[in-house]
Amino acid sequence: MNEQNPQPRLVNLRGYKVDLQHQALLNEVGATVELRPQALELLCLLANNAGKVMEKQELLTQVWKGLFVTDDSLVQAIGDIRRAIDDQSHQIIRTVPRRGYRLIEHVPGAVAGPDTEPPAENPFEAVPMDLVEEVPYLAPASAPEPALQAAHVATVYASFDQKWLAGKWVIWLAALLLMTGAVYLVWNKQATGTPPPRLSIVVLPFVNSSGDASKDYIADSVTEDVTVQLSRIKGSFVIGRGTAFTYKGKAVDLKALAKDLNVRYVLKGTVDRSDAGYHITAQLVDGVSGSNLWADALDIAGDKKGDIRQWVAARITNLLRVQLVQAEAIQSAKLASPASEDLDMQGYSKYLACYNKETCLEAHRLFTKAIELDPQNSTARAHRIPNMVGLFQNEGVPQSGEILAQFNSDIAHLEGLVALDANGHRALARARYRQGRNEEALQHINAMLEMDPNDVDALRTKPVYLILNGQAAEAIPVARKAMELSPKDPFRDDYYFYTCHAYMHLGKFKEAVDWCEKAFATFSYFWPLVDLVSAYTALGDTDKAAVTKEKLMAMKPDFSIGWYKALKLSSNPIWLKEIEENSWANLRKAGIPE
Numbered sequence: 001m002n003e004q005n006p007q008p009r010l011v012n013l014r015g016y017k018v019d020l021q022h023q024a025l026l027n028e029v030g031a032t033v034e035l036r037p038q039a040l041e042l043l044c045l046l047a048n049n050a051g052k053v054m055e056k057q058e059l060l061t062q063v064w065k066g067l068f069v070t071d072d073s074l075v076q077a078i079g080d081i082r083r084a085i086d087d088q089s090h091q092i093i094r095t096v097p098r099r100g101y102r103l104i105e106h107v108p109g110a111v112a113g114p115d116t117e118p119p120a121e122n123p124f125e126a127v128p129m130d131l132v133e134e135v136p137y138l139a140p141a142s143a144p145e146p147a148l149q150a151a152h153v154a155t156v157y158a159s160f161d162q163k164w165l166a167g168k169w170v171i172w173l174a175a176l177l178l179m180t181g182a183v184y185l186v187w188n189k190q191a192t193g194t195p196p197p198r199l200s201i202v203v204l205p206f207v208n209s210s211g212d213a214s215k216d217y218i219a220d221s222v223t224e225d226v227t228v229q230l231s232r233i234k235g236s237f238v239i240g241r242g243t244a245f246t247y248k249g250k251a252v253d254l255k256a257l258a259k260d261l262n263v264r265y266v267l268k269g270t271v272d273r274s275d276a277g278y279h280i281t282a283q284l285v286d287g288v289s290g291s292n293l294w295a296d297a298l299d300i301a302g303d304k305k306g307d308i309r310q311w312v313a314a315r316i317t318n319l320l321r322v323q324l325v326q327a328e329a330i331q332s333a334k335l336a337s338p339a340s341e342d343l344d345m346q347g348y349s350k351y352l353a354c355y356n357k358e359t360c361l362e363a364h365r366l367f368t369k370a371i372e373l374d375p376q377n378s379t380a381r382a383h384r385i386p387n388m389v390g391l392f393q394n395e396g397v398p399q400s401g402e403i404l405a406q407f408n409s410d411i412a413h414l415e416g417l418v419a420l421d422a423n424g425h426r427a428l429a430r431a432r433y434r435q436g437r438n439e440e441a442l443q444h445i446n447a448m449l450e451m452d453p454n455d456v457d458a459l460r461t462k463p464v465y466l467i468l469n470g471q472a473a474e475a476i477p478v479a480r481k482a483m484e485l486s487p488k489d490p491f492r493d494d495y496y497f498y499t500c501h502a503y504m505h506l507g508k509f510k511e512a513v514d515w516c517e518k519a520f521a522t523f524s525y526f527w528p529l530v531d532l533v534s535a536y537t538a539l540g541d542t543d544k545a546a547v548t549k550e551k552l553m554a555m556k557p558d559f560s561i562g563w564y565k566a567l568k569l570s571s572n573p574i575w576l577k578e579i580e581e582n583s584w585a586n587l588r589k590a591g592i593p594e
Helices: 037-048 056-063 071-084 128-133 146-192 213-231 241-247 254-261 308-333 340-352 357-373 378-393 401-415 422-434 438-451 456-468 472-485 492-505 509-522 526-538 542-555 561-566 573-589
Strands: 010-013 016-019 024-026 053-055 093-096 100-103 200-203 265-274 277-286 292-301
Touching (some): 010 037, 037 056, 037 071, 037 100, 056 100, 071 093, 200 254, 213 241, 213 265, 254 265, 265 308, 292 308, 308 340, 308 472, 340 357, 340 378, 378 401, 378 422, 401 422, 438 456, 456 492, 472 492, 492 509, 492 526, 526 542
Antiparallel strands (some): 010 016, 265 277
């Protein structure tokens, strides 16, 4: 980290604070806000240099030490920070064109003290003598003429009359305001009725911004396909396209619209079709406050093959899905008595930000509480399974006792369902993977893709199941499709790493290095380092292999080849041959303990 300002302090970010001493981001109540390691280090670096323009190259050099990364990693980390501190308007972290970024620290205005702030006048004062004392009569050295005395008395009582009347009007005005407020509360309660359903949204017809009316059908088709895709999100409530299209071409008040349709969110956007391709914007609006929750833009080349409509709809939905989950988690966290579905949503939001053991355990706690409230909540069980697999494999939680009983209970519950949705197939795929039954895991993933060929969760995880089944070459194009459909996925490090791992199994070490460095730059966890040690060793770069080995052992002190083998990830003969020749043999050469 930058040492120019070593003294510990809190940097104020309009409700959020950066604790430079403990390298943490805190919210308004002092709770830790989770950020990926690189994003947190970047935030601390900017906060430690608040007010100063930090050049892009300096930020890349200091945060991604020794790794070759592009500006894309920096842009993604800045985006993660802005979302975490509610800085969608870029008022806290300013972009300096062609240079870098500058963090603006919030300095609250000084509060006036008793010497500078006059005492507030009491508008309800009604005691005449107090009013008379506010205009004191100072006796002159010699008695004034009677006429002057009479004039002074008239002045005092004129002052009293004005203040007395003013006081009465203030009282009447306050009473009127209180009555008006009470009437409004009663009316509002009657008018709003029940609160909008969870994950409720209307997709307004996308606007054709090309200026060519003959291309309206393109915007209409995008609207329809996005509506269909959003309706596939488990637990979502999406207003039908027929209702939504009645607002086409009309200027609408989004808050009033959301109230009329009783939805929490409104999605709107534009489509511009030209010879160069498509330019599409999308914006998610909070239907209650009218504030913008998320916005993004997509540019698609005109020569792209395949079904452009479906591809665009899937990509918008994948970008939006995470934003909806996070928004719902914030809403449900405000409830005094959250339902099972609310707790599941909070847990899933934690799971999406599961960058360390504590956050993963908090997600597990929320999923477990949701299931205790409703043992038939299949979605919470489907979410808890992959979270537990991560705790077993990456965080060292023993696969025994109560947590193992929960794992088996969730599997049995999903197996007992008449039909599985995408969540159920995804969870059982992860469970079969943990059980070493990778052929079955791949079958569950393929079932998801039969339901929706653009299911990014299936596309993101399918590569690892292909690799474990001895089909590493097939994994790479699948991972690339996932990257295209969900470039800002919170788990994008998975498809970076699986691409690296596929190249490793194929003995293409240079390509493996490129993708594993990108995976580690996106999310610093130990698995990419394992393949980097092997790849650097295979390429003869002993210096980089030694440095990377040191990082690996610092992050995972108990790592060994024996530990790796004990995971028993696959019994496929092709996989076993590839992992022995291209990974374990090189790890031995690098000095990793057996």
